Amino acid sequence: MQKFWDNPRSTDAPAHEEADQAAPRAFPNSFSIGNVRIAPATVLAPMSGVTDTVFRRFIKRLGGCGLIMTEFTSADGVLRDQRVRGRYLHFYEDEHPVSAQLFGSSPSVLADAARLVEDLGFDLVDLNLGCPAKKVVKCNGGSGLLRDLPLIRQIFEVVRAAVKIPFTVKFRAGWNDDEIVCVELARLAEDCGLNAVALHARTREQGYSGNARWEWIASVKQAVKIPVIGNGDIRSPEDACAMVAQTGCDAVMIGRTAPANPWIFRQIEQYVSRTSLGLDGAPCPHTALFYDEPTEVDRYQMIRTYFQMLLEEEMPGAEGKMKQFASWFTHGVPGGAALRKAIYEAKSGEEILGRVEEFFEAKYPAQTT
Numbered sequence: 001m002q003k004f005w006d007n008p009r010s011t012d013a014p015a016h017e018e019a020d021q022a023a024p025r026a027f028p029n030s031f032s033i034g035n036v037r038i039a040p041a042t043v044l045a046p047m048s049g050v051t052d053t054v055f056r057r058f059i060k061r062l063g064g065c066g067l068i069m070t071e072f073t074s075a076d077g078v079l080r081d082q083r084v085r086g087r088y089l090h091f092y093e094d095e096h097p098v099s100a101q102l103f104g105s106s107p108s109v110l111a112d113a114a115r116l117v118e119d120l121g122f123d124l125v126d127l128n129l130g131c132p133a134k135k136v137v138k139c140n141g142g143s144g145l146l147r148d149l150p151l152i153r154q155i156f157e158v159v160r161a162a163v164k165i166p167f168t169v170k171f172r173a174g175w176n177d178d179e180i181v182c183v184e185l186a187r188l189a190e191d192c193g194l195n196a197v198a199l200h201a202r203t204r205e206q207g208y209s210g211n212a213r214w215e216w217i218a219s220v221k222q223a224v225k226i227p228v229i230g231n232g233d234i235r236s237p238e239d240a241c242a243m244v245a246q247t248g249c250d251a252v253m254i255g256r257t258a259p260a261n262p263w264i265f266r267q268i269e270q271y272v273s274r275t276s277l278g279l280d281g282a283p284c285p286h287t288a289l290f291y292d293e294p295t296e297v298d299r300y301q302m303i304r305t306y307f308q309m310l311l312e313e314e315m316p317g318a319e320g321k322m323k324q325f326a327s328w329f330t331h332g333v334p335g336g337a338a339l340r341k342a343i344y345e346a347k348s349g350e351e352i353l354g355r356v357e358e359f360f361e362a363k364y365p366a367q368t369t
Contacts, residue, residue, distance in 0.1 A: 034166030045255030064265030075104035075113035099124035105140040111162035129171035143204035156192035166195040176205040198229035218247040237271035267291040300360035
């Protein structure tokens with residue numbers, strides 16, 4: 001995932017060329033997956049190494065995110081190893097509604113893991129058919145299953161029969177441009193009783209490169225009656241509203257933008273609200289007026305809060321995660337390179353937090369105390 005983290009948007013990307021002209025009012029206030037109501041209609045995508053319980057609660061506290069999801073989790077792993085279960089399927093009550101995402105290729109193993117998810121109190125269970133990582137694909141997991149629709153049908157049927165909570169699937173459009181299966185797969189999911197589908201509008205071959213093809217999301221939405229969640233290349237509130245306007249999707253899912261801009265969900269909520277309060281939604285040269293841009297002090301408080309949460313949780317590898325997130329969280333901060341260097345050289349979580357506080361307090365002593 002990190003390899004493709006910074007994916008500059010092409011200026012001639014057809015999916016986004018009308019972002020500023022999108023109708024903000026078209027954005028739904030809420031939607032339902034089975035009996036679970038989700039408001040706002042925004043979803044934090046499952047991301048390996050990112051969406052652990054600390055990051056999920058961190059996003060929830062910032063506001064604006066309707067549904068959060070776990071990291072993608074090995075069905076076989078959580079059944080065999082209590083430590084894996086504790087790491088990936090641990091959540092707190094303030095995370096609801098929360099979905100657990102599983103990957104694997106054995107219908108029976110996935111069904112047993114889904115039962116475990118239900119017993120643990122998750123609101124939903126999701127099947128990963130999108131991960132492009134070679135180590136996952138070679139085990140016939142993630143997007144590797146996109147070439148075996150009969151096996152996917154078996155998985156859908158067995159897991160659906162195993163649990164009562166809503167069952168969803170997140171998938172890519174296909175293996176490559178010559179093997180696009182998103183519409184067929186969405187219809188299959190609906191036929192098997194799944195409650196919603198989420199499409200990352202890229203192929204497995206693309207990985208995280210190139211542009212998401214939002215027209216594939218539109219095709220899926222036209223093909224099924226269950227909720228469709230759109231995913232891919234949402235980097236701003238304008239993008240979120242443009243996706244809904246262009247595809248008709250019921251909700252948007254945001255992945256890689258969230259670690260770089262954790263305020264994105266709140267900004268979408270502000271944008272939708274402010275452009276519907278007596279405004280005509282016409283293009284504005286200063287669209288930031290429609291949502292709050294974080295100040296450097298906001299960014300300091302955000303970094304400190306997240307790092308403190310990591311330390312309080314006493315998560316294994318917290319120091320490494322703090323260093324990992326430092327490159328995203330300090331993006332755009334004047335002098336950020338010096339801060340990142342200080343963080344990378346620190347030897348403990350407490351020292352990392354101290355370096356952050358020293359850096360910002362030197363610049364804004366009156367506002368960071």
